[in-house]
Structures are given as structure tokens and as C-alpha cells.
Amino acid sequence: RKHVLLVVxxxxxxxxxxxxxxxxxxxxxxxxxxxxxxxxRWFGVLYLTWFGIKSLRSAFKVxxxxxxxxxxxxxxTVVLSVLGFTFLNPHVYLDxxxxxxxxxxxxxxxxxxxxxxxxxxxxxxxSSIGFGAKAASRFMAKPVFWKVLDxxxxxxxxxxxxxxxxxxx
Numbered sequence: 001r002k003h004v005l006l007v008v009x010x011x012x013x014x015x016x017x018x019x020x021x022x023x024x025x026x027x028x029x030x031x032x033x034x035x036x037x038x039x040x041r042w043f044g045v046l047y048l049t050w051f052g053i054k055s056l057r058s059a060f061k062v063x064x065x066x067x068x069x070x071x072x073x074x075x076x077t078v079v080l081s082v083l084g085f086t087f088l089n090p091h092v093y094l095d096x097x098x099x100x101x102x103x104x105x106x107x108x109x110x111x112x113x114x115x116x117x118x119x120x121x122x123x124x125x126x127s128s129i130g131f132g133a134k135a136a137s138r139f140m141a142k143p144v145f146w147k148v149l150d151x152x153x154x155x156x157x158x159x160x161x162x163x164x165x166x167x168x169x
């Protein structure tokens with residue numbers, strides 16, 4: 001809760017950089033290397049499946065949440081964690097660099113307007129998630145919240161992994 005603005009800023013700026021790289025042509029360059037796309041795809045499928053399994057296990061583990069005695073993580077720890085979670089997630093590259101990059105490049109000279117819209121949307125998205133979670137933190141103290149959230153996360157991760165596995169580039 002202490003570093004929400006920092007987390008939102010890192011996520012949104014990272015997304016913005018990747019969107020701009022995609023629209024600038026990195027997505028087209030990567031798309032021209034089918035073997036690299038296959039590696040990224042299957043790494044993404046494995047990562048998302050692992051994350052889904054981890055979330056399911058967490059959902060059915062007996063646990064309680066008591067944040068009263070927990071010390072807040074340092075800004076450095078938060079920055080490193082968010083950067084790792086962002087840039088080690090292969091799906092982020094598929095979504096921003098390849099998908100949004102290829103969509104943006106369909107607009108020709110107007111591709112930068114598309115990029116601007118995607119970047120603004122990203123800032124709104126991450127701000128909503130970050131500050132919305134902070135506002136909803138009183139609900140997050142209940143174990144049932146985490147059980148439901150973990151099940152939803154697992155369902156989303158498995159769905160994306162399946163779609164990615166069957167997606168043809």
C-alpha cells in the first residue's frame with residue numbers, strides 16, 4: 001500500500017516503452033523471425049500454465065492473512081519485483097510489442113495516434129488497478145477474497161495459455 005504510485009508508474013511506463021517499440025517496428029522485426037516467435041510462444045505457455053497452477057494451489061491452501069505486523073517492503077525491493085514481474089513475463093512482449101505493434105502499423109502514418117491511445121489506456125488501466133486495489137484493501141483482509149482471486153487468476157492464466165498455444169502467427 002505504501003508504494004502504489006511507484007508500482008503504477010513502473011508498470012505504465014514499461015508498457016508505454018514496449019508499445020512504442022512495437023509500433024516503431026520491433027514487432028515487425030520479431031514477426032519476421034518465426035523461430036523466435038515460437039520460442040516466445042511456448043515459453044509464454046509454460047510460464048502462464050505454471051502461474052495458473054501456482055494460483056490454484058494457493059487457492060486451496062488453508063491460509064490466513066494478517067497484515068498488521070507485516071513490515072512494508074522497501075522501494076528498492078518493490079522496484080526490482082515489479083521490473084522482474086514485468087519484463088520476465090513473455091506475455092507482455094506478445095501483447096505490447098507484437099500484437100499492439102502489428103495493429104498500430106496497420107494505421108500507416110497514423111500509427112503514432114494509435115500508440116498514444118494505447119499508452120494513455122495503459123496509464124488509465126494500471127492506475128485503476130493500483131489505486132482500486134488500495135481502496136479495496138479492507139476486503140483483501142478476508143481469506144475468501146484471496147481464494148476467489150486465486151481461482152480467477154488461474155482461470156485467466158489457463159485461458160491465455162490455451163489461446164497462446166493454439167494461436168497461429
